[in-house]
Amino acid sequence: MRRSPTFSLLFLFFLPIVLPACGGDGAPDTGPNADGAPAATAGMDTERMLGHVEELASDRYEGRLTGTPAAERTRRYLIRHLEESGAVPCVAARPQPDSLSAWEHMAPVEEGSDRNLVNVLAVVPGAGGAADGSGAAGSPRIVVSAHYDHLGVRGGEIYNGADDNASGTALLLELARHVAASPLRHPVVFAFFDYEEGGLRGARAFVDAPCGAGDIALNINLDMVSRSEEGVLYAAGTRHWPELRPVLESVSVPAGMRIAFGHDEPGTGSDDWTFASDHAPFHRAGIPFVYFGVEDHAGYHQPTDDFDQITPEFYRAVGRFIPRVLEAFDAAQ
Numbered sequence: 277m278r279r280s281p282t283f284s285l286l287f288l289f290f291l292p293i294v295l296p297a298c299g300g301d302g303a304p305d306t307g308p309n310a311d312g313a314p315a316a317t318a319g320m321d322t323e324r325m326l327g328h329v330e331e332l333a334s335d336r337y338e339g340r341l342t343g344t345p346a347a348e349r350t351r352r353y354l355i356r357h358l359e360e361s362g363a364v365p366c367v368a369a370r371p372q373p374d375s376l377s378a379w380e381h382m383a384p385v386e387e388g389s390d391r392n393l394v395n396v397l398a399v400v401p402g403a404g405g406a407a408d409g410s411g412a413a414g415s416p417r418i419v420v421s422a423h424y425d426h427l428g429v430r431g432g433e434i435y436n437g438a439d440d441n442a443s444g445t446a447l448l449l450e451l452a453r454h455v456a457a458s459p460l461r462h463p464v465v466f467a468f469f470d471y472e473e474g475g476l477r478g479a480r481a482f483v484d485a486p487c488g489a490g491d492i493a494l495n496i497n498l499d500m501v502s503r504s505e506e507g508v509l510y511a512a513g514t515r516h517w518p519e520l521r522p523v524l525e526s527v528s529v530p531a532g533m534r535i536a537f538g539h540d541e542p543g544t545g546s547d548d549w550t551f552a553s554d555h556a557p558f559h560r561a562g563i564p565f566v567y568f569g570v571e572d573h574a575g576y577h578q579p580t581d582d583f584d585q586i587t588p589e590f591y592r593a594v595g596r597f598i599p600r601v602l603e604a605f606d607a608a609q
């Protein structure tokens with residue numbers, strides 16, 4: 277799930293404001309290392325990110341349905357890479373079964389249910405912060421999220437969910453490595469949520485009982501960030517949290533993508549994405565959010581949402597843009 281696939285004519289009347297592709301720094305940005313940072317240390321490695329998508333959207337992961345061996349296989353992959361990243365497990369709020377690793381947080385899919393979901397939660401402490409992820413002097417935390425689950429196998433067809441949401445998951449995995457190499461002022465929690473497709477359940481469980489310690493200042497949610505022929509990434513949420521917009525507008529936008537504000541107008545039906553993905557429980561709890569995602573496309577919730585259908589140049593640009601967004605909020609908060 278993210279939203280109804282219905283396209284609304286309202287979109288024509290609420291045309292988004294699209295910022296130019298050139299950022300404020302005017303610097304050319306044409307490759308993975310164009311930020312001038314060494315790829316192996318501080319730079320976001322967008323080729324590695326693409327490799328994660330190709331892997332997670334392959335048939336081996338059988339569409340990553342909650343509660344299946346394929347979902348567990350997905351978590352093993354995430355954890356193996358997190359262990360190499362320099363991030364650490366975010367301490368669970370509730371006692372956890374011994375069968376789970378420290379990175380995994382189990383919760384009932386809803387209160388009283390005997391079915392469970394499993395989030396994977398990592399943290400990079402803020403510079404000078406405590407090892408459990410709480411920040412120095414009570415520095416609040418930034419939670420960056422992406423759901424790793426998808427629809428599984430239906431009618432014999434595998435729903436690989438390359439864009440929805442292997443793309444956000446892969447970006448988040450590489451972002452954790454990037455941030456661990458150069459920690460920010462604020463602690464950053466990397467939340468790989470389960471069972472978004474069942475009603476944002478993993479995110480709801482997290483907001484009810486967050487891992488680690490400390491307030492949450494902001495949620496940055498990534499869901500469907502790799503497929504746009506037009507090269508447009510939406511930032512939704514600033515209508516509700518207008519103080520976030522100047523920070524976003526200050527971020528230089530890499531070549532290969534544009535950023536558009538919108539999809540957060542109340543009363544516009546399925547065009548309003550305010551409650552359409554894992555940022556919604558944060559918003560309901562009074563925590564500011566910004567959601568990044570692409571416009572609906574032909575592969576949305578179809579078995580054709582495959583790796584060979586994503587838009588690599590656009591996705592690479594998004595992979596360079598999101599770390600800048602995180603750094604801008606880290607500096608502004």
Ligand SMILES: [Zn+2]
Nearest residue numbers: 277278440441
């Ligand atoms: Zn999704």
